[in-house]
Amino acid sequence: MTSVGTGYDLSNSVFSPDGRNFQVEYASKAVENGSTTVGLKCKDGVVFGVEKIIANKLLVPGKNRKIQTIDRHIGCCYSGLIPDGKHLVNRGREEATNFRNTYGKPIPVSAMSERLSQYVQAYTLYNSVRPFGISTIFGGVLKTENGGDNKPELFMLDPNGSCWGYKGIATGKGRQTAKAELEKLITSETFDFSTLSAKQAVEEVARIIYLAHEDNKDKDFELELSWCSLSETNGFHKYVPEEVYNEAVENAKSAVGLADSDESGEEDMEVDAQ
């Protein structure tokens, strides 16, 4: 960052002479150190995974959930500044309510992506505000009977307000590894989205998060998994049930070569949450 200290990085709404908005770029820095977050589409839904670093031993295991629900059929997770994410989710909920009240049906995920990105983009325009310090992965599936098309959608929204649709995407600290793994998975010859079940996608996401955590091995973490699928959750966004969760975590551990006894604490999570 050669232009640091030239004064052009102090405010939104002022470009540097070479056409950059530094505040927004700094916001992306906040994301790069955030917890690894993964989203993956499957044949009838989407799956989310978050690596939650245990910052403090006093935190209650299994509580302090990070994945949130925007509308019944839209899940959301983000890395970066958590409170920024919570605020954005609240805005998303307002948009969902608004849409439902005017059009008499739930908001399609693509419409939600438009509205959220407009909102985030507005925070790059004025010097009285700072940009959102998060990259947000959200998605879901809207059933035909609710006015949708039964097709899963997945998006990632960046601090500058740009929002793209993905088959699978990752953000946060372990994004390099995770994205490489997703690419390897999706581009492999045997891979076919039309056959990838939600359960298989959960396995993949769990494995990828464990793999991405390898670079950050010294820190303990909890894995959070949620899904929104026609077959598994009837189109609702929900946390994955205990059995599916445990199985995915077991397989993920053996995939990255972690003996079962090495780790402790993770499995307790669901039990404690009851």
Next chain:
Amino acid sequence: MNGISTDIQHLKKGEVNLGTSIMAVTFKDGVILGADSRTSTGAYIANRVTDKLTRLQDHIWCCRSGSAADTQAVADIVQYHLNLYKMQFDQDADVKTAASLLKSLTYENKDQLSAGLIVAGFDKQNKKGEVYSIPLGGSLHKQPYAIAGSGSTFIYGYCNKNFKEDMSREETIDFMKHSLSQAIKWDGSSGGVIRMVVLTDNGLERLIFYPEDYENL
């Protein structure tokens, strides 16, 4: 509170009234809307060849009853919203969405408006006709068929007895012609010609029946 007469009392002085017979019926291939063509101010017929069937989108139409001014204003607003919807989301709005917009407008302005509407359209997703009734207060009712307006009171029994689900196009037109014919016969505020709009997967078709066609069925 006598349903139909309150409609008229609610009109402002000198206001034009669609003291109407309107209906919409789902059938095997879609939905058909039908209406008489009389508009009156008190006892005088202000327009004897009115078109009470109004386009909201190519595949969504509505039948209007109550104040002509109110229902035209409301229909125009909904038409605008649906056009905007189409541009924004790059797809046609559902019939449900159109009905929901119309309902919100009538419900939230119930004290200013006298509008009794029927929304009907062809649902492209399910390949089916849909009918929603929105009476005075602004409630929303999904129905296999709906009748409304002052003339409808005379044909509740007839329609209830003779309506069948999944009729053919010809059967449905026949059913509607008979129903509206009776409504026009007994209701002084209904008359003129019978207009119909047929909405199917193949688009829309307009029909018209003159007094000599329907009076002696």
Next chain:
Amino acid sequence: MNHDPYSWGRPSDAMYGQYNNAIANAPNTLEHHSSGSNFNENTTRPIVTGTSVIAIKYKTGVVIAADNLASYGSLLRFQGIERLHKVGKTTVVGISGDVSDMQHLLTILDQLEMENNYDNDEYSDNVDELQPSYIFEYLANLMYHRRSKMNPLWNALIVSGVDSKTGKPFLEYVNLLGVKYASPSIATGFGSHLAIPLLRKLADSEEEAAELTLEQAKKGIKDSMKVLFYRDTRSSKNYSLAVIDKDTGIAYDNNVDVEDMSWKFAKDITGYGTQRV
């Protein structure tokens, strides 16, 4: 301070004679009305309406019923309109009165339920589900708020259910004025005249209601619905019946018909006075 000279008081009539309001188009009163009719008219009457809702508590829950009809004046216009609505896991709200306002209430309740579930599914931090008492208090506030704005929701509501933590039956009423009360048996509209006497015969106090069996309560409700169908011109034979029990949850049947009516005696009733044939 009001700087309008008309508000400062004026010379006494006894001394100076009556004030001439024609001067400077002075108003006759000190109050000012903006609209021509002096009042801002909001919902002044219901249009499409549902009739009575009735409910009674029993040992381990509540039984509630309402017919499936929406009337348009005396026209029985819409059949198959459900007026009992499940909210959360252990609550049923019964709504009588204006149907457009009922539908408005339903979108509000749906929103309430969704907001409660956002961060509240079975695994998350704050495991607290909607209780009937929460829903009632919310609705009662809403109804009072709307009437205070001179724009009431033209309904009478009965909130019934069981508290999922204590297992205690819950039954309470609120109407368009914001008036609320609780009782072992509650009814709205015609039901408060015709059904309440029958239901009070079953249980006149909380103590007696706590002794009632489900069968007794159900029979009381069914008999009351029959009487209402006999004597309420805006009622229908077809109705919905919900049982909310602390052990078995909500059992909801939206297609019950009035049964065992007695009409045969009509044969023996001829003429009206002294006529005997």
